[in-house]
Amino acid sequence: MRFPTAIRVSLSPLYTRTHLASLKPHLYPSVYARMASSQAAVFGLQDPSLIKFQSLIDGKWVDAKSGEKIVVTNPATNDELGTVPEMGLEETKEAIEAAARAFPAWSRTTAKERHDLLMKFFQLMKQHHEDLSRLITLENGKTLTEAKGENSYSASFLEWFAEEAVRTYGEHIPSAFPGTRNVVIKQPIGVVSILTPWNFPSAMITRKLGAALAAGCTAVIKPPPETPFSALALAELSIRAGIPPGVINLVTTQKNVATVGREMCESKVVKKVTFTGSTPVAKILAGLAATTLKKVSLEAGGNAPFIVFDDANIDEAIEAAIVCKFRGSGQTCVCANRIYVQSGVYAEFASRLAERVAAFKVGDGLDDETTHGPLIHTRAVEKVELHVSDAVSKGAQVLVGGKSIPNTSFFIPTVLSDVPHNALINTEETFGPLAALTKFETEEEVIRLANDSDVGLAGYFFSRDVGRVWRVAERLEVGMVGANTGLISQAAIPFGGVKESGLGREGGHGISDYMNEKLITFGGLGN
Structure with missing residues (x-):
């Protein structure tokens, strides 16, 4: 049985991980960028700038205020891939606030504008197919063939929901009262909290994020600590696609997961929580979200x-x-x-x-x-x-x-x-x-x-x-x-379960879970 040696790079003492964690990126941008680039070489990507060692809040790549880091390893070799910020409550609140500030402008974009941006995002995922697939294999462990399948599957959600964005039709309902008309329109629900698992580090994000963005919502994403680099690469591509600052925010955490998860569910600013993971955790998050009766989509365990x-x-x-x-x-x-x-x-x-x-x-x-x-x-x-x-x-x-x-x-x-x-x-x-x-x-x-x-x-x-x-x-x-x-x-199907396997459906017509129906009754129209 053969286990190839992981790719390694030799760093000078100046570029040790300990030193990197202690630097303030805003004070030493060029040094930090060189060190980050050296670390990114470990991944062996054609475009190493896809590797981000910081989280994204309000369009800015940032570290944890505490300076703490999460060490991410390759499960096939146990070799260290790199580190990401160990964020907490303060950063989570900032991410939610950034999403709230971005929501008014983003929600007023036309469905066609959102369609076009999502299609750019989709094309970038296809363009960087090899790198994104390799990244999935490195941090998740699945074979490169399966990782390529996941990246294609992941990108398909952006394409699907781009097309769904322009089909969020309302309806006219005949009125019971003379001289009135009933019109139902659909509006984006607001800030969405997205919590995802490690087994599909890319697809479980785009299945939720694609629907949220297409509907006109903004998002805060908490990826799993085992596989954060795929999520960060998606965030980088969203910037290249032209998604405005604050529309997508990403908070990485491991030891503070309970605190971060609670804020993402209980915050009154957040209007929807979507989660994929185990049934016990789904029950906890549903209870937290219930404190403000926000909408939830839960894809929990199976058997x-x-x-x-x-x-x-x-x-x-x-x-x-x-x-x-x-x-x-x-x-x-x-x-x-x-x-x-x-x-x-x-x-x-x-x-x-x-x-x-x-x-x-x-x-x-x-x-x-x-x-x-x-x-x-x-x-x-x-x-x-x-x-x-x-x-x-x-x-x-x-x-x-x-x-x-x-x-x-x-x-x-x-x-x-x-x-x-x-x-x-x-x-x-x-x-x-x-x-x-x-x-x-x-x-x-x-x-x-x-x-x-x-x-x-x-x-x-x-x-x-x-x-x-x-x-x-x-x-x-x-x-x-x-x-x-x-x-x-498939992207086109309603994905979800019954009994304790969760609530709601993703994919398919799942964009509806990210929108509110509003009735407008017009009076004074005569007979």
């Missing part, structure tokens, strides 16, 4: 069932399971978590899946031979280990994998058979490269098992029986169903 019926096309089901379960090394919210296979095809499916998974090559995502990268950190590895050991202790068999690589964030892609219904993996989202197979006999039985969950984000099944396809699709208690496919994510 997706993946069902293979006896009449399925097994070739297609295997391919879909590979993509759906192991994309991003299993670190996606819509990946298959519980794989139910009907008894008639169980043995064939299990053996063929295990054979395919055994051929995977884990390693640094920048290596062309790598098929699957690391998990984001060792805590993620520990959760997969727990789920494997729990299932095995209850009778499951390891067909392939089942172990981590010591002292790394890598877990060998794993297939378990004979996983009992009471295993932890059937009640918790693993978020790792673990395929857990459970045998079932009847359609009624598997529907009951699939729906036996507090969450309901996505679900998948394979069958060539047309009647069954409709029955199962309608009966699965999830927000999104993949029938004979393992891929559902």
Whole structure:
């Protein structure tokens, strides 16, 4: 197994990270710029100016007032990539205030003007495709192929919502009263707080930000501390696209996340909160946002069932399971978590899946031979280990994998058979490269098992029986169903779940969640 050595640069004592953190950029701009450029060389980008070591508030690149830094590492090598500011309550308030100041002018721009700026932003993302993709791999760990897929997916939200901006139609409603007319218009809701996860460091931002900007809202973004550089690169491209100062603000934090998150949710200036992450955190943020009854969009945890019926096309089901379960090394919210296979095809499916998974090559995502990268950190590895050991202790068999690589964030892609219904993996989202197979006999039985969950984000099944396809699709208690496919994510679809998987929908017509409907009733118009 090969793990390429990370790119390193040799810095003189003047340019050590300790010295960089102690400098005041506004007092030593040229020295600071040279040091930042030297650090950016670690990333190996064609355009190193995409790498920012400061956050963005009111159009200015700034450090934390405390001078504290967050160290960001490459999960494949554990090498340090760079640092970003450890911001707190004061900087968060400044970012919100900047967004509020920018809102009146931005909200009055025409839909066509916003469309044009978003399309410039989109084109810049396409222009810098290679760099943005490499950046995702370096800080997230996913393979470069998957990172390129994410960047294209991420950019597609800007394109989609640019087109939605000019289609935010109102309506005329016939009046019950003579001489009056009812007109409904749509207006941007105001300042939006955007809180995103590390598993899609670019796409989870643009899915929210694209809608917010298209609607005429301004935003404060809190990216995850594990993957801030993708967010900062997007902020840089937004400036190049011509997005005005204060419309997009970005606050980086790690140890102050509770304080920053609370302000982003409770501030009376903020009119909407949008979050992607775990269900427990979603509940906390929903409670904080409720203090001012602001609008929320919450895309929380999943526990997706993946069902293979006896009449399925097994070739297609295997391919879909590979993509759906192991994309991003299993670190996606819509990946298959519980794989139910009907008894008639169980043995064939299990053996063929295990054979395919055994051929995977884990390693640094920048290596062309790598098929699957690391998990984001060792805590993620520990959760997969727990789920494997729990299932095995209850009778499951390891067909392939089942172990981590010591002292790394890598877990060998794993297939378990004979996983009992009471295993932890059937009640918790693993978020790792673990395929857990459970045998079932009847359609009624598997529907009951699939729906036996507090969450309901996505679900998948394979069958060539047309009647069954409709029955199962309608009966699965999830927000999104993949029938004979393992891929559902697109900019044009309404993305979201039911039960404890969240509130609202993103993508599709999600721009509506960033706008208020206003009724205007005109009187004195005669009969």
